[in-house]
Amino acid sequence: MNKLLRAGLFFPAMTIALLCSVTTLSLMATSLTHAYAATSNPSLGVAEDFAVLGNSAVANTGSTAIIGNLGATSATAITGFPPGFISGINHAGDAATQKAQHDASTAYKSTAEKPCNENLTGQDLAAKLLTPGIYCFASSAFLRGSLLLDGQGNPDSVFIIQVGSGLITTDNANVLLIRGAQPCHVFWQVAGTATLGTNTSFEGNILAWNSIRTMAGARSDGGLYALHGMVTLDNNRIQACNTSALSTAVYIVPSSVTVTKPVQHP
Numbered sequence: 001m002n003k004l005l006r007a008g009l010f011f012p013a014m015t016i017a018l019l020c021s022v023t024t025l026s027l028m029a030t031s032l033t034h035a036y037a038a039t040s041n042p043s044l045g046v047a048e049d050f051a052v053l054g055n056s057a058v059a060n061t062g063s064t065a066i067i068g069n070l071g072a073t074s075a076t077a078i079t080g081f082p083p084g085f086i087s088g089i090n091h092a093g094d095a096a097t098q099k100a101q102h103d104a105s106t107a108y109k110s111t112a113e114k115p116c117n118e119n120l121t122g123q124d125l126a127a128k129l130l131t132p133g134i135y136c137f138a139s140s141a142f143l144r145g146s147l148l149l150d151g152q153g154n155p156d157s158v159f160i161i162q163v164g165s166g167l168i169t170t171d172n173a174n175v176l177l178i179r180g181a182q183p184c185h186v187f188w189q190v191a192g193t194a195t196l197g198t199n200t201s202f203e204g205n206i207l208a209w210n211s212i213r214t215m216a217g218a219r220s221d222g223g224l225y226a227l228h229g230m231v232t233l234d235n236n237r238i239q240a241c242n243t244s245a246l247s248t249a250v251y252i253v254p255s256s257v258t259v260t261k262p263v264q265h266p
Helices: 002-006 012-028 045-049 095-113
Strands: 030-032 050-053 057-061 065-067 069-071 128-130 133-137 141-143 146-150 159-163 167-169 174-178 186-190 194-196 201-203 205-208 212-214 219-221 224-226 230-234 237-239
Touching (some): 045 095, 050 095, 050 230, 050 237, 069 095, 095 186
Parallel strands (some): 030 128, 050 069, 050 224, 057 230, 065 237, 133 159, 141 167, 146 174, 159 186, 186 205, 201 219, 205 224
């Protein structure tokens, strides 16, 4: 529930509904409580400063808010800013983007090579309660509702979800963090393309081999890294893990977007 306090796009009715969802899912979720060995947090290197990192392009529609840096391979590969807003730096085509892409690729390889603790192939992530560990799908992974990630009181707990093909969330899907789980310690290693459905509320870093598409109103605490494709945005709010170095000045942003002071993640 700590994500609800950080979220920049946030409505009281939605808050009440999500709080009720947490209570209900805590009782109904399929809990995977195996005792897994501690997993180290994969390093994103300088990529953690980037909220959105595309390879071929980044294309935005509407008043997307990027809390962190933005990057793509060439100076002309990023479109839609403005009207989109960037709190960090547009690194289109520069050396920082090249280094970030290298580090994101290294993180992808590191997460992909870790041994799987629990094979969830063929199962929907909705209504599951996952404890820290490494989960894998041999093919596509779907989230058609709400997923709970339980940190078990440890803010350093790590979750890695390895997806053998595409990752797809349906409209209004949620990833909810409870008992100390932190978005910057959640990694989605996707061997294909990731798609966040309309108004999805997502947690964790997405390392996608191909492209990433966020539908209208989707939000993510954690960076979006498309290693060999593009990132497509539509009235979203995306926050990088490392925002501690960003300016704390008051930002001039579209009236439809609320941006708070950047959060310093551990």
